[in-house]
Amino acid sequence: MKTAIIGAGLAGLSCALTLEKNGHTADIFEQRKEAGFGYNIAELMTPILHAPINDAVKFFSETHDIHIKPTYNVQKIYAHSENESAYVEGNIGFINLRGDHKYAFEKQLAEQLVHSKIHYDQHVSYEEISKAYTHVVLATGDPQDTQQIQPYEIALKSTFAGAIVKGDFIRNEVHTWFNNHFAPKGMGYLLPHSKTEASLVIVYPQYEAEWVEKRGEFWEEMLSQASRTLNQEIVVEEEFTIMDYMVGRCKYPRIGNTFFAGNCFGAITPFLGFGQTGSILSGIYAAQDICGLGDYEKLCKPLYKDYDDSLVLRRAVESLDNHQLDLVTKSLHNAAVKKIVTQPNMSVLKGLSHLLKPFISK
Ligand SMILES: Cc1cc2nc3c(=O)[nH]c(=O)nc-3n(C[C@H](O)[C@H](O)[C@H](O)COP(=O)(O)OP(=O)(O)OC[C@H]3O[C@@H](n4cnc5c(N)ncnc54)[C@H](O)[C@@H]3O)c2cc1C
Numbered sequence: 553m554k555t556a557i558i559g560a561g562l563a564g565l566s567c568a569l570t571l572e573k574n575g576h577t578a579d580i581f582e583q584r585k586e587a588g589f590g591y592n593i594a595e596l597m598t599p600i601l602h603a604p605i606n607d608a609v610k611f612f613s614e615t616h617d618i619h620i621k622p623t624y625n626v627q628k629i630y631a632h633s634e635n636e637s638a639y640v641e642g643n644i645g646f647i648n649l650r651g652d653h654k655y656a657f658e659k660q661l662a663e664q665l666v667h668s669k670i671h672y673d674q675h676v677s678y679e680e681i682s683k684a685y686t687h688v689v690l691a692t693g694d695p696q697d698t699q700q701i702q703p704y705e706i707a708l709k710s711t712f713a714g715a716i717v718k719g720d721f722i723r724n725e726v727h728t729w730f731n732n733h734f735a736p737k738g739m740g741y742l743l744p745h746s747k748t749e750a751s752l753v754i755v756y757p758q759y760e761a762e763w764v765e766k767r768g769e770f771w772e773e774m775l776s777q778a779s780r781t782l783n784q785e786i787v788v789e790e791e792f793t794i795m796d797y798m799v800g801r802c803k804y805p806r807i808g809n810t811f812f813a814g815n816c817f818g819a820i821t822p823f824l825g826f827g828q829t830g831s832i833l834s835g836i837y838a839a840q841d842i843c844g845l846g847d848y849e850k851l852c853k854p855l856y857k858d859y860d861d862s863l864v865l866r867r868a869v870e871s872l873d874n875h876q877l878d879l880v881t882k883s884l885h886n887a888a889v890k891k892i893v894t895q896p897n898m899s900v901l902k903g904l905s906h907l908l909k910p911f912i913s914k
Pocket of ligand 1: 558559560561562563564581582583584587588589590591593594595596597598674675676677691692693694712794797813814815816819820825826827828829831
């Protein structure tokens with residue numbers, strides 16, 4: 553058996569690690585000079601929509617012997633709408649770094665490999681690789697690669713506008729903004745990298761061409777809102793824009809001995825765009841199938857369900873205007889609602905659906 557993994561990201565490396573733990577090795581091809589996402593940002597890892605996994609870090613460690621150390625645990629998430637602000641507290645998830653950061657998740661995963669070789673600086677295509685290997689795992693993080701091979705249903709394409717910013721931040725507090733004036737049908741968020749550095753980002757679907765054109769204007773508004781909310785000057789260090797970022801899912805997780813993992817599978821839950829947990833899971837599941845320990849299609853079923861449930865929630869939130877978003881935010885002041893949203897061992901989806909129900913039916 554000869555396995556090739558295209559992409560040394562979260563899915564590809566989790567796949568390689570699981571293969572190793574079961575006595576197999578893989579050739580991993582990575583187009584960059586080292587393991588690392590293309591953006592040096594912070595991301596959020598939350599249990600949202602992956603019930604019953606409540607603590608993904610603990611789960612990967614104890615169940616799959618894959619160890620990742622996040623930078624901070626999140627204790628408080630603020631939601632800001634046009635005229636309201638509220639927060640929820642509890643063990644809400646983790647902040648972790650990506651990209652060139654020394655402790656980026658993909659670097660941590662790469663360091664755990666013992667026998668598999670990562671071939672850096674190798675941009676390879678499925679076409680050329682598939683001839684020389686018995687098994688191929690497509691884990692390039694780019695659904696367009698999946699589309700070359702099979703149908704990929706797109707839920708939305710997104711625009712990101714953001715920056716690494718400097719300021720004075722509380723490390724385990726995250727801020728989110730839901731305001732259609734500058735993040736139409738999307739959101740803004742601030743994730744601290746440290747006490748003095750953070751990722752400040754807006755992400756929204758590209759439903760209207762005008763929204764894409766206005767990304768600079770929206771971003772400036774986000775920046776001034778963040779400065780106002782946090783009551784300080786936020787200084788931009790390094791700006792970035794991403795367009796046409798696809799959120800969707802492939803029709804077939806596996807075709808013959810080709811496996812689609814991570815974003816190439818459809819690991820992003822469309823509601824808020826979290827894809828890290830699903831990407832790692834899909835990489836593990838692909839390896840389990842290759843090792844004869846499971847059936848990838850069956851193992852992926854809960855991921856498809858998470859995706860579908862999350863898409864329903866996204867469509868619901870997209871239907872809310874700013875006034876309704878204010879009402880949802882206001883309801884977070886209610887102790888009973890706070891408890892539902894943050895209660896451990898409960899499906900966060902259920903909690904959120906419960907929270908949104910009265911506003912959506914209006
Ligand atoms: C700006 C932004 C913010 C995000 N925030 C969050 C968040 O807060 N929480 C969350 O859970 N998710 C978030 N996501 C989504 C999450 O990052 C992805 O779902 C996840 O990284 C996908 O993992 P992957 O392994 O499929 O791809 P990646 O981690 O992107 O890895 C793919 C790898 O393949 C390599 N590659 C690509 N093409 C080739 C080729 N032809 N040959 C060789 N190598 C190749 C790439 O260089 C890369 O290293 C965010 C995404 C973006 C863009």
